[in-house]
Amino acid sequence: MLAAFASLCLAELLAGALRPEASPVTAVGGAVIDRTPAPVKDWAIRNFGSNDKVVLQLGILVLLALFALVLGLVCLRARPLGAAGVLLFGVLGAVAAAGRPAARGSDVWPSVAGALVGALVLWLLSGMLPGGSGRLGPGPSGFGRRRLLLAAGATALVSAGSGLAGRQLTASRRADAAASREAIRLPRPASPARPRPSGSDLRVRGLSSFVTPNRDFYRVDTALVVPRLNADTWRLRLHGKGVARELRFGYADLLERELIERDITLTCVSNQVGGKYAGTARWLGVSLAGLLREAGVRPPAEGGPADQLVARSVDGMTLGTPVDTVMDGRDAMLAVGMNGEVLPFTHGFPVRMLVPGLYGYVSACKWLTELELTTFDDFDAYWVRRDWAREAPIRTQSRIDTPRPFSSPRAGAVAVAGVAWAQHRGIARVEVRVDGGDWQPARLSAEVGKDTWRQWVWEWQADSGDHTLEVRATDGTGATQTSERRGTVPDGATGWHSVVVNVP
Numbered sequence: 001m002l003a004a005f006a007s008l009c010l011a012e013l014l015a016g017a018l019r020p021e022a023s024p025v026t027a028v029g030g031a032v033i034d035r036t037p038a039p040v041k042d043w044a045i046r047n048f049g050s051n052d053k054v055v056l057q058l059g060i061l062v063l064l065a066l067f068a069l070v071l072g073l074v075c076l077r078a079r080p081l082g083a084a085g086v087l088l089f090g091v092l093g094a095v096a097a098a099g100r101p102a103a104r105g106s107d108v109w110p111s112v113a114g115a116l117v118g119a120l121v122l123w124l125l126s127g128m129l130p131g132g133s134g135r136l137g138p139g140p141s142g143f144g145r146r147r148l149l150l151a152a153g154a155t156a157l158v159s160a161g162s163g164l165a166g167r168q169l170t171a172s173r174r175a176d177a178a179a180s181r182e183a184i185r186l187p188r189p190a191s192p193a194r195p196r197p198s199g200s201d202l203r204v205r206g207l208s209s210f211v212t213p214n215r216d217f218y219r220v221d222t223a224l225v226v227p228r229l230n231a232d233t234w235r236l237r238l239h240g241k242g243v244a245r246e247l248r249f250g251y252a253d254l255l256e257r258e259l260i261e262r263d264i265t266l267t268c269v270s271n272q273v274g275g276k277y278a279g280t281a282r283w284l285g286v287s288l289a290g291l292l293r294e295a296g297v298r299p300p301a302e303g304g305p306a307d308q309l310v311a312r313s314v315d316g317m318t319l320g321t322p323v324d325t326v327m328d329g330r331d332a333m334l335a336v337g338m339n340g341e342v343l344p345f346t347h348g349f350p351v352r353m354l355v356p357g358l359y360g361y362v363s364a365c366k367w368l369t370e371l372e373l374t375t376f377d378d379f380d381a382y383w384v385r386r387d388w389a390r391e392a393p394i395r396t397q398s399r400i401d402t403p404r405p406f407s408s409p410r411a412g413a414v415a416v417a418g419v420a421w422a423q424h425r426g427i428a429r430v431e432v433r434v435d436g437g438d439w440q441p442a443r444l445s446a447e448v449g450k451d452t453w454r455q456w457v458w459e460w461q462a463d464s465g466d467h468t469l470e471v472r473a474t475d476g477t478g479a480t481q482t483s484e485r486r487g488t489v490p491d492g493a494t495g496w497h498s499v500v501v502n503v504p
Ligand SMILES: Nc1nc2c(c(=O)[nH]1)N[C@H]1C(S)=C(S)[C@@H](COP(=O)(O)O)O[C@H]1N2
Pocket: 217, 218, 219, 220, 221, 222, 223, 266, 267, 268, 269, 313, 314, 315, 317, 346, 347, 348, 359, 360, 361, 364, 365, 366, 367
């Protein structure tokens, strides 16, 4: 265990000095995420939410500890075999690190050096056991025991120190990135968001606010270490099929362009019926269609050769979006601001993509570094290679926020309220029913736009007993949400949200 600890601590120190992504735990975790089948990913998001990554890293550490114990026992019988086992783990870490999509050659060093040190520590410490290498004897002599304890203690101290130093290096790097982000002043939009009409937020107790504050906004991504780019060195390249003029620009160039500001609701395809992976923000950014036009791109509808726009992020994630959708007049954008703030690191600083009406995994690339025009025939993006659909427009959904499931509202007037979304089609109607009775029209919040959700409220005269509340929405095209219950894979969950309450 001590050898494993020493190994990980040294690796952390080197990763802190090189880059945090090179840490073996992070690299192996990333490799595990990439190989996680859709149902397991779904299950993890459902059960652990945004803590799924913490759970994964803890799981890796627990597994490592178990293997360390096993290797320790092996070492008591065959010292070289135990040490070789440690080296094998180093190879595993190095292979994982080198195989990350955005890997650099130097990323293998923390794993390699950590394993060498771990093997050495195991070799030396086990050599201090009575008999030099063999089985535990009746107990080391007083002198031998003291020597062993001293060596073990020194190893533990030095390891802990280097591990902490590694974390410190990473922390100071993060502080640098944070300072560069805080120095940014966003310009005013040339095209501001339309003022929200009064009544766009119903302000019912227990109901999600119309705008989701940044700190409450859901986060879904595969990044174990949140990328912390520096806006000064950030570059974006737009190239590929049918691009007449390749574009390359930096953050300052982007801010010099005309900025648009829009209220848009973002939704994750992994959102279960009734789930909370949806949020609304006021985004500030540059029109993506405008950029594509500037590069000479024509949509397929106008005879352009590329039907897919592939966005790449600094961590190697790829997301593919239909070019027709991006250029059909909706407010697809490269966003730099979120709710009056510079884009937070967790939501893609410095620049992310957004396309109203499409699920995040086919449109909302965070930590964006490259845009490539290609075809759906030629390229499958990250989640498409993992069972998810190529194209994924957002399905109409409605959610009951209050009363909470299994709560006990008092008999009499109860405000049943929630949100409903069908981005880019808009929400036309929301209905509620109790215990399978007649559908009752809910009152909708004033519409902000067809790219945002709407709140709804319905006053229920509750009598005592167990009751089931159900909700369904109708979008702007007149289509009502299907009752058919389907899971999130491959292109979004369907079905009505229902909540059971007990009125005492
Ligand atoms: N680089 C990168 N961008 C990404 C993802 C990711 O894993 N990596 N996840 C996507 C998914 S699945 C969703 S739903 C949205 C979520 O954006 P948010 O975390 O800002 O809410 O980001 C998208 N953009």
